[in-house]
Amino acid sequence: MTEPAASQAQTNSGEIIDRVCPQCGSASFGRSKNYSKDTWRVGDCGECGFTFLQNVPVYDRLIDEFAWEKSRPAETARRYKERPVTARLSMAFRRARKPFRASEQDLFTRLFKPGPVLDVGCGNGERIPEVFTPYGIELSKQLCENANGRMKPRGGHVVHAPAVEGIGEFDPNFFTGIILRSFLEHEWQPKELLEGAHKVLRDDGALFIRVPNFASYNRKVRGPLWCGFRYPDHVNYFTPDSLSRMAADCGFGMQLLNPVKISIDDNIKAVLTKAQPS
Numbered sequence: 458m459t460e461p462a463a464s465q466a467q468t469n470s471g472e473i474i475d476r477v478c479p480q481c482g483s484a485s486f487g488r489s490k491n492y493s494k495d496t497w498r499v500g501d502c503g504e505c506g507f508t509f510l511q512n513v514p515v516y517d518r519l520i521d522e523f524a525w526e527k528s529r530p531a532e533t534a535r536r537y538k539e540r541p542v543t544a545r546l547s548m549a550f551r552r553a554r555k556p557f558r559a560s561e562q563d564l565f566t567r568l569f570k571p572g573p574v575l576d577v578g579c580g581n582g583e584r585i586p587e588v589f590t591p592y593g594i595e596l597s598k599q600l601c602e603n604a605n606g607r608m609k610p611r612g613g614h615v616v617h618a619p620a621v622e623g624i625g626e627f628d629p630n631f632f633t634g635i636i637l638r639s640f641l642e643h644e645w646q647p648k649e650l651l652e653g654a655h656k657v658l659r660d661d662g663a664l665f666i667r668v669p670n671f672a673s674y675n676r677k678v679r680g681p682l683w684c685g686f687r688y689p690d691h692v693n694y695f696t697p698d699s700l701s702r703m704a705a706d707c708g709f710g711m712q713l714l715n716p717v718k719i720s721i722d723d724n725i726k727a728v729l730t731k732a733q734p735s
């Protein structure tokens with residue numbers, strides 16, 4: 458079913474914004490019965506096929522009601538209630554993986570040249586390895602304060618703002634590395650954010666990105682029960698193809714970090730670098 462989307466600026470109830478396709482700007486939207494939930498409309502763009510949440514909460518409301526540190530406990534409780542066995546298994550799996558988190562820090566150290574590194578949606582500000590000067594953008598006031606406590610003594614700082622606005626506060630060609638870890642799926646203006654990242658990244662810099670993989674085998678099998686659905690926190694549902702297309706539109710080349718097992722991986726992990734003008 459295709460129904461017209463309202464323009465980007467139009468709001469319902471003053472707090473929810475109806476989006477056009479964040480990839481191509483088309484207003485043609487086919488709502489998916491399977492993947493929409495309650496009032497939240499998930500579906501595909503009628504032009505380019507990009508999957509997204511059409512009606513998204515605006516920032517003030519995100520801060521008040523849907524901030525990650527608030528929605529996470531509620532989401533965990535809901536999962537335990539609806540699927541106690543798989544929720545416990547997945548929690549146990551995550552705990553077992555904790556020691557391997559260090560390997561992500563190793564990865565950043567390998568990917569980025571020494572210098573200033575920006576973590577978008579930096580949370581408590583613990584992600585950037587010691588060798589870099591850490592900068593962050595964080596929407597939650599409390600997390601921003603926590604992160605500033607860690608980053609300021611290391612020479613960087615955290616901007617308290619929505620990501621697209623916050624990234625505009627940094628100088629062009631400033632960062633040697635940018636981290637978008639589990640962030641772009643939350644951003645209602647993903648293309649604007651990638652364009653902003655392109656401006657502030659050095660020509661020889663690299664951007665690490667990790668988002669849920671809508672093309673994963675698990676999503677195809679589990680359908681609406683797939684772990685990547687989170688309402689209304691996740692507003693973009695990327696596949697390796699759609700992520701690569703959006704990256705290219707913003708001037709980036711994309712390389713997958715998990716190409717071999719991508720079809721069975723619930724996450725896409727990739728590195729974006731500035732495409733050389735031909």
Ligand SMILES: [Zn+2]
Pocket residue numbers: 478479480481482483502503504505506507
């Ligand atoms: Zn589209």
